[in-house]
Amino acid sequence: MIIAVDGPAASxxxxxxxxxxxxxxxxxxxxxxxxRAVGMTVARQxxxxxxxxxxxxxxxxxDSLLADPALRSEEAGPLASRVSRHxxxxxxxxxxxRAFAAQPGGAVLDGRDIGTVxxxxxxxxxxxxxxxxxxxxxxxxxxxxxxxPVALEALSADLAERDARDMQRADAPLKQAQDADLLDTSNLxxxxxxxxxxxxxxxxxxxxx
Numbered sequence: 001m002i003i004a005v006d007g008p009a010a011s012x013x014x015x016x017x018x019x020x021x022x023x024x025x026x027x028x029x030x031x032x033x034x035x036r037a038v039g040m041t042v043a044r045q046x047x048x049x050x051x052x053x054x055x056x057x058x059x060x061x062x063d064s065l066l067a068d069p070a071l072r073s074e075e076a077g078p079l080a081s082r083v084s085r086h087x088x089x090x091x092x093x094x095x096x097x098r099a100f101a102a103q104p105g106g107a108v109l110d111g112r113d114i115g116t117v118x119x120x121x122x123x124x125x126x127x128x129x130x131x132x133x134x135x136x137x138x139x140x141x142x143x144x145x146x147x148x149p150v151a152l153e154a155l156s157a158d159l160a161e162r163d164a165r166d167m168q169r170a171d172a173p174l175k176q177a178q179d180a181d182l183l184d185t186s187n188l189x190x191x192x193x194x195x196x197x198x199x200x201x202x203x204x205x206x207x208x209x
Contacts, residue, residue: 001024001026001105001106001123001124001205002101002106002107002108002109002119002121002122002123002124003017003020003024003026003106003107003108003109003122003123003124003125003126003201004109004110004114004115004118004119004122004124004125004126004177004180005017005020005108005109005110005111005114005125005126005128005197006110006111006112006113006114006115006116006125006126006127006128006174006176006177006180007110007112007126007127007128007129007174008129008135008159008162008163008166008174009077009135009139009159009162009163010130010135010136010138010139010159011128011129011130011135011185012128012130012138012185012190012193013110013126013128014030014032014110015190015193015194016110016126016128016183016185016193016194016197017030017108017109017110018108019194019197019198020108020194020197020198020201021107021108023198024108024201026105026106026107026108027100027103027105027107027108028107028108028109028110029097029100029101029107029108029109029110030110030111031093031097031109031110031111031112031114031118032080032110032111032112033066033071034066034093034096034097035080035081035083035084035089035093036071036072036076036077036079036080037061037065037066037068037071038055038058038059038061038080038083038089038093039055039058039076039078039079039080039082039083040065040068040070040071040075040076040079041058041061041065042054042055042057042058042079042083043075043079045057045058049079049082049083050082052086052088052089055082055083055086055088055089056086056088056089056092058083059088059089059092059093074139074143074148074150077158077162078158078161078162081162081165081166082165084112084166084169085165085169085171086171087170087171090113090171090172094117094118097109097111097114097118098118098119101118101119101122106123112166112172112173112174113172113173113174115127115176115177115179115180116172116175116177117172120177123204123205123208124181124200124201124204124205125177125179125180125181125204126180126181126182126183126197126200126201127176127177127180127181127182127183128183128185128193128197129182129183129184129185129186130184130185130186131186132156132159132160132163133156134185134186135159136152136155136156136159137152139155139159140152140155143155181200181204183196183197183200
């Protein structure tokens with residue numbers, strides 16, 4: 001069983017995907033970490049995330065890098081969004097993601113193009129979203145809790161810029177798959193969002209049998 005979870009930054013898709021993986025006993029991959037790893041590798045090598053050659057050269061990063069806490073920093077997010085625009089990068093990471101999805105028993109993957117490109121035949125697809133204001137507030141609370149406060153206005157502007165970049169890129173843009181269920185978490189608690197997600201997946205699985 002493959003479950004695809006897509007959506008913009010700070011929508012709650014990662015939290016929901018991890019909860020779905022626990023609920024159904026599946027392995028989980030945050031595909032955004034792959035792009036964050038490429039972005040951070042470019043930065044550490046002194047390259048330019050907007051340069052296709054620099055970004056492509058950074059795709060051969062070791063799997064061990066995925067455990068680096070720096071990938072979850074606020075610096076890594078915009079870098080990931082920038083390198084993900086390059087078709088060479090998406091092609092290099094495509095097989096890595098598809099191999100994870102195709103493993104025995106299945107998996108839960110979350111990202112920007114799982115339901116549309118990586119696993120178009122997934123058994124269930126969710127498109128998780130929330131208003132820009134709510135997403136900025138969530139990211140602000142998360143960063144503040146880790147002792148790294150950033151101005152709310154700056155976070156909102158950054159998220160809006162990342163949304164535009166992700167939705168407007170020519171290769172595999174962020175968009176809801178035609179057969180994906182929409183889950184707006186703007187007014188939902190984490191528990192409520194997870195229960196709603198499980199209900200949507202259960203209904204989708206039931207309809208396929």
